[in-house]
Amino acid sequence: MFKVDIKTVPNLLAKISLFATICVFIVQSISKRWFWPQLWPNNFEFEETLSNFGDAIPLLWTTFIVAALVSLIGIILSAPLAWLIYNIGQKYRIVLILLVLFPALIPPVVSGVGYSIWFIKIDFDGNIAAVVAAHLLISLPYMLGIALSILFRQDRELFEASAGLGWSGDQIFFRIALPLMRAGLYLAAFVGFTISWGQYLLTVLVGNGQVVTLPMVVVSLATSADQTRFAALVLITMLVPALVTVLYHKVLNKTGEYEFANT
Amino acid sequence: MANPVTPNMYLSSRFKFVTGGALAVLLIPVFYSLWYVLAQANNAEGFIGNLSRIDAPENANGEFLESFLFTVLLAVISSTVALMAALISSALLVEHSIKNKFKKGVDGTWFEVLVSIPHAVWAAAIFLWLSQSGVLSRISFQLGLVENPADFPTLVRDNNGLGLFIHYLSKEYPFMLLVLTVVLWARYRYLSPVAASLGAGLIYRTRYLAWPILKPAALGVWLVSFSFILHSYEAPALLGSVKPRVLSVLVFELFKDPTIEKRATAALIGVLLLVVTAFASLVGLFLIWKSTRKVADV
Numbered sequence: 001m002f003k004v005d006i007k008t009v010p011n012l013l014a015k016i017s018l019f020a021t022i023c024v025f026i027v028q029s030i031s032k033r034w035f036w037p038q039l040w041p042n043n044f045e046f047e048e049t050l051s052n053f054g055d056a057i058p059l060l061w062t063t064f065i066v067a068a069l070v071s072l073i074g075i076i077l078s079a080p081l082a083w084l085i086y087n088i089g090q091k092y093r094i095v096l097i098l099l100v101l102f103p104a105l106i107p108p109v110v111s112g113v114g115y116s117i118w119f120i121k122i123d124f125d126g127n128i129a130a131v132v133a134a135h136l137l138i139s140l141p142y143m144l145g146i147a148l149s150i151l152f153r154q155d156r157e158l159f160e161a162s163a164g165l166g167w168s169g170d171q172i173f174f175r176i177a178l179p180l181m182r183a184g185l186y187l188a189a190f191v192g193f194t195i196s197w198g199q200y201l202l203t204v205l206v207g208n209g210q211v212v213t214l215p216m217v218v219v220s221l222a223t224s225a226d227q228t229r230f231a232a233l234v235l236i237t238m239l240v241p242a243l244v245t246v247l248y249h250k251v252l253n254k255t256g257e258y259e260f261a262n263t
Numbered sequence: 264m265a266n267p268v269t270p271n272m273y274l275s276s277r278f279k280f281v282t283g284g285a286l287a288v289l290l291i292p293v294f295y296s297l298w299y300v301l302a303q304a305n306n307a308e309g310f311i312g313n314l315s316r317i318d319a320p321e322n323a324n325g326e327f328l329e330s331f332l333f334t335v336l337l338a339v340i341s342s343t344v345a346l347m348a349a350l351i352s353s354a355l356l357v358e359h360s361i362k363n364k365f366k367k368g369v370d371g372t373w374f375e376v377l378v379s380i381p382h383a384v385w386a387a388a389i390f391l392w393l394s395q396s397g398v399l400s401r402i403s404f405q406l407g408l409v410e411n412p413a414d415f416p417t418l419v420r421d422n423n424g425l426g427l428f429i430h431y432l433s434k435e436y437p438f439m440l441l442v443l444t445v446v447l448w449a450r451y452r453y454l455s456p457v458a459a460s461l462g463a464g465l466i467y468r469t470r471y472l473a474w475p476i477l478k479p480a481a482l483g484v485w486l487v488s489f490s491f492i493l494h495s496y497e498a499p500a501l502l503g504s505v506k507p508r509v510l511s512v513l514v515f516e517l518f519k520d521p522t523i524e525k526r527a528t529a530a531l532i533g534v535l536l537l538v539v540t541a542f543a544s545l546v547g548l549f550l551i552w553k554s555t556r557k558v559a560d561v
Contacts, residue, residue: 005359008356008359009352009355010352010355010356010374010440011356011370011373011374014373014374014376014377014437015373017377017433018373018376018377021388021391021392024388024391024392024398025388025391028391036396036400036401036404036412037400037401037404037405038401039401039402039405077285077289080278080281080282080285081282081285081286083273083274083278083282084274084278084279084282084283087273087274088274096286099286099290100286102290102293103290103293104490105490105537105540105541105544106293106296106297106537107493107494107511107514107533107536107537107540108494108496108511109494109496109511109514109515109518109533110296110300110514110530110533110534110536110537111293111296113296113299113300113518114292114293114295114296114297114299114300115292115295115296117295117299118291118292118295118296118299119292133289133292134292136289137289137292137293140289159273163272163273168275169272169273169274169275169278170275170277170278172273173273173278194378194379194381197379197381198380198381198382198383198384198497200381200382200383200496200497201496201497201511201515215381215383215384215497218381218383218384218387219383219497219500219501222383222386222387222390222501223501230387234384234387234388237381237383237384238380238381238384238388241376241379241380241381242376242379242380244379245372245375245376245379246372246376248375249372249375
């Protein structure tokens, strides 16, 4: 008999909600005129679906480039910033932490308008670099938080011993602190990527209509009549972060740093 | 003897200059945004004047107070229900992992996938399932429960925010669960078998062992979730009702208005959102600090 352990119900619910939603979107993306109250579409249109997926490639590319750059620049910045905060005197530490976390406190609708006007002022608006900068500002607090949390778990004596052996601060950072932070930086990169991937409002405001990403088109098509195209774009927007999640786990498994996730 | 190694000696002047400089450059747009929104909020009749006339027809036109209460209530209820569900689920999953001697702890991959899905996309999925012409409505027709789409209850774009509540519950729950299981697994896996061998039952272990471990993290995730919902735009834009509107949607609409009064009102509401978030963060951080100290004392 089919038996369900109550303790595994949360996992089961997550799988069902995810698979059911993906299945409905797949059906919708290949359906033609799927009207209420049909439970199953009467007509299927594969050519249009293929063309919809084909049309999405430039959008997919732009969204991916932005998210990948945010992820990369985010870890390049968060590692030294975490090291600076870790080592700076107690009274400056709290100020630095508040400064870095501050962008996360501002509602995106407010910061988006502010960034947009600032970028127009310095003639930097409406391009991928501006969108990356805006996404970075909202992702960095979370990425830095992860880098800091792993750095504060390290034994300070390790760094003191290296200093005692005559290593310079920069050598300790690059040769000891950075490798110790590696697992946290993978997670930070993953978090940065997913935050940027899902950004809608900041992209709309800072991109000035010149940079178009997948979530922007998904939101604009949500209430349109072209539900086949909408479903195709939703599927792509949904599946890429899911694949990145799987990839992140593979990287952790391969590098043997899975333990980080559980400590 | 004093320790000859001082923390600052790990930081060369070049390192401090480059890292600090990068941070300063990054923060320029942030502080400009803050200055801009404060200046805009001070426009027209000034802070106090704008605040006292915030719901006047030329400003928020009677929408502010209703939207504010609706948004805060939605954020509090969604975060609290998601937290309750996540607390119970994390205890169940960690107990399950301990019982089955899983070395890697709770497998959270599926929850991570759910968290990684953008809010706009998940809101679209909720719409597809719950709208009056959605999948559940079609299933209801096949079961003979409804005869036309209007018979199906309004679950999205409804005045009570039910669709938004379902959206936030289904998105915040996996996020909270992931954090709580990691926190619980780190310490509870060692303490629980010891407590069990001393005769502590499941309820006793949960009350006196799991809850003190989880409390600071629970406060933290509640706070993150509350702030996120307060600021969120995508889901309310897709699933929210026309009246009352969620504050972010109202702010965005007012910002787009060309009149100076409406822009000043938008900026003022933005400042109020920032103040509420900052206040909630301070209270939350104080409570986290207090409960962390209690755990450390134990």
